[in-house]
Amino acid sequence: MKKTNSNVSIRTKSVLTGWSFVLLAVILIFVFYFYPMLQALILSFQTGTGSNLTFTGFDNYTRLLSDKTFIVSVKNTFIYLLVQVPLMIVLALFISVLLNDSKLKFKGFFRTAIFLPCVTSLVAYSVVFKYLFAGNGLVNTMLLKLHLVSAPIEWITDPFWAKITIIIAITWRWTGYNMIFYLSALQNIDHSIYEAARIDGASASRQFFGITVPLLKPIILFTSITSTIGTLQLFDEVMNITKGGPGNATQTISQYIYNLSFKYSADFGYAATVSYSIVIMIALLSVIQFKVAGDKNG
Amino acid sequence: MKKGIALLLICLLLLTACSSNSNSGSGSKNTGNAAADNGTSGNTATTEPAHAKEITIWAWDPAFNIAALEVAKAEYAKTNPDVKINIVEYAQADIIQKLNTGLNSGTTKGLPNIVLIEDYRSQSFLQSYKDSFYDLSGSIKGSDFADYKSGPTSLDGKQYGIPFDSGVTGLYARTDYLEQAGYKLSDLQDIDWNKYIEIGKAVKEKTGKALITLDPNDLGLIRVMIQSAGEWYLKEDGKTPNIAGNAPLKEAFEIYKQIMESNVAKVHADWSQFVAALNSGDVASVPTGNWITPSITAEATQSGKWGIAPLPKLTANESVHASNLGGSSWYVMNVDGKETAADFMAKTFGSNVEMYQKLLTDIGVIGTFKAAAGGEAYTQANEFFSGQKIVSDFAAWTEQIPSVNYGINTYAIEDILIVEMQNYLNGKDIDSVLSDAQAQAESQIK
Numbered sequence: 066m067k068k069t070n071s072n073v074s075i076r077t078k079s080v081l082t083g084w085s086f087v088l089l090a091v092i093l094i095f096v097f098y099f100y101p102m103l104q105a106l107i108l109s110f111q112t113g114t115g116s117n118l119t120f121t122g123f124d125n126y127t128r129l130l131s132d133k134t135f136i137v138s139v140k141n142t143f144i145y146l147l148v149q150v151p152l153m154i155v156l157a158l159f160i161s162v163l164l165n166d167s168k169l170k171f172k173g174f175f176r177t178a179i180f181l182p183c184v185t186s187l188v189a190y191s192v193v194f195k196y197l198f199a200g201n202g203l204v205n206t207m208l209l210k211l212h213l214v215s216a217p218i219e220w221i222t223d224p225f226w227a228k229i230t231i232i233i234a235i236t237w238r239w240t241g242y243n244m245i246f247y248l249s250a251l252q253n254i255d256h257s258i259y260e261a262a263r264i265d266g267a268s269a270s271r272q273f274f275g276i277t278v279p280l281l282k283p284i285i286l287f288t289s290i291t292s293t294i295g296t297l298q299l300f301d302e303v304m305n306i307t308k309g310g311p312g313n314a315t316q317t318i319s320q321y322i323y324n325l326s327f328k329y330s331a332d333f334g335y336a337a338t339v340s341y342s343i344v345i346m347i348a349l350l351s352v353i354q355f356k357v358a359g360d361k362n363g
Numbered sequence: 364m365k366k367g368i369a370l371l372l373i374c375l376l377l378l379t380a381c382s383s384n385s386n387s388g389s390g391s392k393n394t395g396n397a398a399a400d401n402g403t404s405g406n407t408a409t410t411e412p413a414h415a416k417e418i419t420i421w422a423w424d425p426a427f428n429i430a431a432l433e434v435a436k437a438e439y440a441k442t443n444p445d446v447k448i449n450i451v452e453y454a455q456a457d458i459i460q461k462l463n464t465g466l467n468s469g470t471t472k473g474l475p476n477i478v479l480i481e482d483y484r485s486q487s488f489l490q491s492y493k494d495s496f497y498d499l500s501g502s503i504k505g506s507d508f509a510d511y512k513s514g515p516t517s518l519d520g521k522q523y524g525i526p527f528d529s530g531v532t533g534l535y536a537r538t539d540y541l542e543q544a545g546y547k548l549s550d551l552q553d554i555d556w557n558k559y560i561e562i563g564k565a566v567k568e569k570t571g572k573a574l575i576t577l578d579p580n581d582l583g584l585i586r587v588m589i590q591s592a593g594e595w596y597l598k599e600d601g602k603t604p605n606i607a608g609n610a611p612l613k614e615a616f617e618i619y620k621q622i623m624e625s626n627v628a629k630v631h632a633d634w635s636q637f638v639a640a641l642n643s644g645d646v647a648s649v650p651t652g653n654w655i656t657p658s659i660t661a662e663a664t665q666s667g668k669w670g671i672a673p674l675p676k677l678t679a680n681e682s683v684h685a686s687n688l689g690g691s692s693w694y695v696m697n698v699d700g701k702e703t704a705a706d707f708m709a710k711t712f713g714s715n716v717e718m719y720q721k722l723l724t725d726i727g728v729i730g731t732f733k734a735a736a737g738g739e740a741y742t743q744a745n746e747f748f749s750g751q752k753i754v755s756d757f758a759a760w761t762e763q764i765p766s767v768n769y770g771i772n773t774y775a776i777e778d779i780l781i782v783e784m785q786n787y788l789n790g791k792d793i794d795s796v797l798s799d800a801q802a803q804a805e806s807q808i809k
Contacts (some may be wrong), residue, residue, distance in 0.1 A: 115463070115487075116492055137782075200631075219630065307580075311782070331467070
């Protein structure tokens with residue numbers, strides 16, 4: 066009888082100890098993550114400017130569906146997503162395989178050089194890109210000097226080229242980041258697999274598609290999900306390079322949220338609704354990616 | 364062992380709790396101090412009015428607004444040496460963000476006592492955060508300032524803002540380029556925009572220089588044109604979109620397209636490229652607010668090469684040769700220290716004619732305080748502009764600026780128009796451009 070009692074108390078004690086370990090983290094997560102999320106959800110059912118908010122039910126959500134600017138922002142964001150994410154992932158994969166070659170010299174230098182963009186400040190590099198791609202910027206000057214173009218390309222003020230500029234910028238910034246994941250995964254692949262493949266007469270490309278890519282699949286899934294989330298939240302580059310323009314040709318959803326909150330007349334309720342649309346999109350896309358690429362590894 | 368870990372953990376928890384306690388402790392101590400300060404001033408209130416000893420002001424542009432504040436601070440210190448004035452410089456976008464988040468959070472901590480707000484945005488703040496701004500009707504008279512400033516700075520018959528930067532526009536032009544094309548500055552007097560483009564074509568042909576530089580993301584030129592005709596994106600109630608059927612707006616769009624298609628425009632993407640285009644001599648003219656003067660005169664080698672003409676007008680009869688672009692005004696926040704802040708504003712920007720002369724000669728600030736325009740500094744000739752009395756010109760144009768109600772949605776509507784402008788430039792019919800913009804504005808602005 067006494068024994069069981071002490072057993073219970075020991076169990077209670079260990080549960081309490083366990084909880085006390087995570088208690089602080091749990092409280093902090095509730096206060097700084099769940100509470101704001103709930104607040105934002107409540108806010109998304111309210112309309113009005115500044116602090117004059119009134120509950121209007123699903124008004125904001127119906128407005129969302131007929132809001133041309135929102136639709137254009139979603140379209141732009143998905144163009145970045147569909148063009149830039151695959152481009153970057155293929156590029157990162159390619160570079161990491163090159164850098165993993167045991168015969169390559171100055172490996173450390175190349176790895177650092179390609180990873181370096183990821184440690185630069187988002188705002189700082191965006192501003193540099195803005196000046197590189199300005200009408201009379203370095204890129205145009207070089208293209209003109211090399212006689213590749215006859216007139217300066219309007220990188221920032223033309224709707225098509227502005228999108229290209231943003232894609233070039235984010236590819237430069239994030240490729241190295243993904244490359245590091247591939248590189249560390251590649252180093253975990255046993256050399257003997259490649260040796261065996263070579264003995265069997267497999268070409269380099271056959272080795273790449275037959276061994277490297279399948280073995281990197283979980284990492285590819287991981288990088289494509291993180292890149293998707295990152296692209297859906299794209300803000301700094303667009304804000305600093307093109308300000309969403311010309312017109313709203315490069316505007317992303319995040320920038321639209323900023324505009325609704327601060328550029329226009331402080332419509333925080335509708336901005337919260339738009340934020341929730343991103344949450345829904347990210348959740349849906351992640352599920353799809355898991356279904357498509359996940360199989361047993363997912 | 365487990366006991367040891369548990370003990371350690373509890374100690375750790377207590378430590379964090381203590382440290383957070385001490386943090387909040389020091390925090391409350393601070394407020395305690397502030398309260399004590401107010402308390403003492405509150406106690407002395409029986410003998411003299413309650414006045415805080417320290418006020419904070421937020422503004423942007425060190426060369427213009429901050430410099431003006433420094434002059435006012437020195438002026439106020441002569442009579443009130445015991446008041447400490449903190450001037451904090453933020454970019455305009457940062458001020459808008461901080462104000463919005465601060466006012467929305469419901470706590471007045473961290474807000475300044477006085478803040479500078481652009482006229483286009485002021486109603487959005489006054490109407491969105493009622494009671495957050497201090498009624499200055501007892502301190503200054505709205506009628507002492509340029510008439511077109513009263514709309515943005517007052518609400519429900521109460522004066523909330525101290526009108527400041529006039530934003531009055533002029534047509535800055537390179538006289539040397541004009542001469543090469545066979546024109547003089549006097550040829551720019553009282554012209555309309557069609558004539559302006561015609562001159563621009565000649566300048567382009569003779570000198571190869573662009574007439575104007577434009578940012579496709581900023582329809583400031585359109586705003587200037589429609590205000591010169593007494594119209595705005597919104598009807599007079601400040602709420603109903605006024606886009607389809609707005610004749611001056613239609614004409615402004617047509618002129619904008621003509622400028623683009625006549626190949627007389629250079630395109631820039633931001634402020635620094637804009638100023639660079641002027642300073643490098645790439646453009647022959649710039650129709651804009653008088654706040655550009657310090658940026659133009661910064662390029663000393665171009666002294667004597669610039670002149671300022673009145674703004675061209677629309678062909679519509681009601682259009683005048685004067686408009687406003689992005690003027691701003693001071694607002695006192697309804698927080699502790701408001702009386703001191705209001706007193707500071709009333710004694711400096713609200714009444715001090717002498718100070719306005721100093722603002723003008725030292726910084727080039729043209730205020731909107733009517734009485735100041737009679738001062739000596741307003742009639743001085745400016746060497747950089749070949750001896751032209753630019754300030755008295757600007758002061759005269761200030762009086763002609765038509766009043767319009769900016770409402771609270773200037774930038775929201777402008778973003779719609781920027782997109783439609785691109786469509787228009789790409790060949791969409793003007794009437795459907797405006798009616799589409801009208802429909803979109805109506806669905807977005809509620």
